Amino acid sequence: MTIIVSRTAACRHAAPRGWPRVAFTCVASLAMLCGSASLLHAAAIPADVDGARIVNADKEAGNWMSTGRTYDEQRFSPLKEINDGNVKNLGLAWQYKLDYNRGVEATPIIVDGVMYTTGSFALVYALDGATGKLLWKFDPHEDMTRAGEFCCDAVNRGVAVWKGRVYVGTNDGRLIAIDARTGQSVWQADTIADHSRSYAISGAPRIVHGKVIIGNGGAEFGVRGYITAYDAETGQQAWRFYTVPGDPTRPQETPELQMAVKTWTGDAWFKQGGGGTAWDSMAYDPELNLLYIGTGNASMWNYALRSQAKGDNLFLSSIVAINPDTGKYVWHYQTTPGDAWDMTATQHMILADLPIDGVDRKVIMQAPKNGFFYVLDRATGKLISAEKYAPVNWASKIDLKTGRPVFTGEASYWLKKGKVLVRPGFWGGHDWQPMSYNPQTGLVYIPKHVFAVTYENTPDYQYISNKKHFYQLGVAAADMKDDPADMEKWAKSWTGALLAWDPVKQKKVWEVPYKTIYNGGTLSTAGNLVFEGTADGRVVAYRATNGDKLWESPAQSGVIAAPVTFEANGAQYVTFMVGWGGAFPTFAGAASLDAGVRPWAQVLTYRLGGDAKLAEAHFAPLPTPEPPAQTASAEQITQGKAEFNGHCSQCHGINAVSGGVVPDLRRLSSGQHQMFASIVKGAFQQLGMPSYDGVLTDDQISLIHDYLIKRAYDLKAETPETSPPATN
Incomplete structure (x- = not known):
């Protein structure tokens, strides 16, 4: 029996007029599953995860206890009941309809048969992993009056679990601890350092040594980036690491920021916010006790208006290693010095041991937006190799001696008149969608973009009070004309692929082309499989060694999240979080329509021999009302x-x-x-x-x-x- 305490009135604000409404009960803070058969009551402590369990995750491969499954974020599963010989027999086990038809980006966490995941507006769901039955649901009631300040839709990338609690960040900047048994809020922390700025959270927390670690988004909205650790038990702040300097007229908080401020010029950047937000990726090495964070773009993008086109502007677009116990800086590597294009380094990072020049090296790997695949020594941050994995025109190569890009000058729009075409553009050669690494094949599987846009130096900018930042009109545009043919031309030029990349040889092994960008993250398994959802509404399995398509099923909507696999009741399952949305469909509009899908948010879970019937998606056609008379010139x-x-x-x-x-x-x-x-x-x-x-x-x-x-x-x-x- 499921007992739900509902507050439906409090949830009505979350779906603007004109959006479809799925019949549901909106749960506020309490939803308890009763009865001796309950999964939550069967375990002494639900979600009883600690660092030792995550470090030894391969010993209980049926669970998925952290965002990347393991601290190294490889997103590889040793499970192989489902393999390249029988994946054709994969069928739907269950589906669960989410409340809001918006972008779905979460990676589910599965512990002892219970799935913890999120939908739009940071709604948290606890589901029976074998049946999809709802155990409880938590609604944080995000502040919708701030919706215009959030970047990239009302998305959330999932939860973390630790010692009987579930942790989620919200778009309005809160970090919330939830009792894993009851679905009740235990504590909430306000993560926003400056409420005069438009901070938000879309990323999933990570937990190391009892500290819940979360970054913030908002670089497009004029914030100063940082990442913060909170005590998992009490919610008290343990430390905060700022990713860009503060007021240049005052002493900086730390020695590394005192060093970083010397790489910025003037004070416009500080008034604009600085940026450098750590809004997504993290990884952790227990042996080195190093936490790796990826940092983002600047506020604002234009290098000349931000820093007089001078300096590297640390720590924008960088991988930074810090001590997770103290938040102290250890080393950094900047992928795009002086970033002026939104070429963030917030993309997924993977730790692995690779045989390079006959020696096993402990490395960190990343395919950031800028189009180069990087392999670094994860103890020191020293560059080992970097090669183009996508079309690039802003740099010719990465100099292995200096570790710096060799700029071509082709993309320096702040020095030119008119529009300048840049490859890759602001959604990069790879965006936030996670890649995966299979140690058996030695390959990294990347959701690749082929994407270019024009940038233009527009020297005038203004302060937008409702979004709390300085905004420069026209810095980047798609050059789309109003006519459908031109929009279709842009749509056809933005394509995607599933790319299998050899990180040792730094070369492509195989590639599967897609019709558009913004396809889902990847999962690889010991069954010689790679799973991925696509923007055009499919869930697919490929042979990991050569890219042969072995299985496909309709998803009814675009899939942008990364799948996971787990065991329940002795069987292996694969779960896809489905729901079209996020940055590409909201901003690109016409180009994203080439995917041919509509928003329809649900959880789809498969197993061998699954025979559930996929429930029909219900899309209401939109009318084309008669517009008023046009009187404008x-x-x-x-x-x-x-x-x-x-x-x-x-x-x-x-x-x-x-x-x-x-x-x-x-x-x-x-x-x-x-x-x-x-x-x-x-x-x-x-x-x-x-x-x-x-x-x-x-x-x-x-x-x-x-x-x-x-x-x-x-x-x-x-x-x-x-x-x-x-x-x-």
Whole structure:
């Protein structure tokens, strides 16, 4: 029996008008499973994980106890009941519908038969791993009035577990400890260092030596990056490591920041925020007792306006090794000095022992956005090798003596007039989607992007008060015109692949092409398999040695998260978290529609001989209402386009083509057209639409509306062959 204490009224704010609503009960803080058969009551302490269990994870391969399964983050499972000889017999065991049809990025944690995972808005679910039955659900009630400050959809990459508790970060910047048996909140910590800035959390915590470690996002929104450790028992802050310097007119907090501040010029960067957020990847080496963090891009991107185009700007786009007990700096390696393109090094890092030049080396590997695959000595940070794994034009190579890139000058848009094409662009050759390493094949399996955009030096920028940061309009754009043919051209130019990479020889072994970027993370297993979900709505298994496709099943939506495998009741299962969303569908809009999917969030779990029937996804077609008369001039419409792409495209898509995650503003109803100004000024703020009252003038709002009316007429004129598919 499941007893649920519900607070449905408190959850109504989380799904803006026009989004589909799945029938569900919204659970606040208590959901207890009763009865002697309960999985949670069968264990003396549910989620009873500590460092020793994670270090010795291979001895209980049926569990998945940390985000990367092990501290080395290899995302490799020794399980092999499912293998390249029988994977064709994989069938659906169970599915579970998540509450919100938004981006789903979580890696589930499975301990002793119980799965702990998250959906959008940081909802936490405890599920029976064998049946998918809900055990409890926790809703942190994220502050929707801050939704406009969050980057990249209402996503969450999962939880950590430790000694009977489940830990989750929220988009509004809280770290929450939850009782793993009852689903009740135990403590909450405010992780935000400065509430005048737009900090958020989307990443999964890691736990080392009883400390819950979490970074923050928000570099696009003008924050100063840091990573923080909290006591797992009490929630008290143990230490904080800042990734970029503070006020250059004052002494820095630590010696390494005193060193780092010398690599920045002027003080504009400090006013803008600095950036360098540690918003995703971490790894830990128990023998060296080193925690590795990846840091992100700058606030703001333009190198000239940020730091007078001088200096490396440490520790932007870097791998940094720190002591997890004290938060003290040990070493760093910067992948993209002076990063001006959003070429973050927050991408997944993997620890492994590799035979290099006849010697076993303890290495850390990363394929960051900038297009080079790096192998470093993880004790010292010294570069061992680096080669291009994706198309690159900003640098010709990485100098192995200095460890620095050899810049070509082709991408230095701040020195040029007009638009400059950069490869890879801001979604990189590889984004946050985790790669995996199979020690049996010796290969790394990377969700690769082939992606380029134009950047332009626009010297004017302004402070956007509702997003709390300085914003530079037009620094990066896709150059998409309003017509569908041009949008399709861009969509076709952005392609993806599953890339099998030899990190010792630094070369491609095999590759499976995909129609677009933003496919899911990977899992590799001792069954000679690689599992991955795709942007175009499939879950797939490949032979790890040669890339042969061995199994495929429909997922009904794009898959961007990484799968996991585990054992329950003596059988091996594979789970995919499904749900289209995140940065690409929200911002790219028209290009993301080439994937041909809609948001539909669920958990799909498979086993050999599984015979469950996949429940039908329900998509409501969107109407194309008659827009009001167009009274604006061509010049006003052009101005409105610039205003829209500057202020609104991050969520509603370039040129007002939504990727289906949030409402398509070309499809406004007559009533919404009539109240457009009030919507922009905050009428729907509790529904997640940020208020621009005092940010945009009445004239600017009117110009944006003029452009949307024009785009509504464009939509009506499109033929069925070129019209984007209806989205929910």
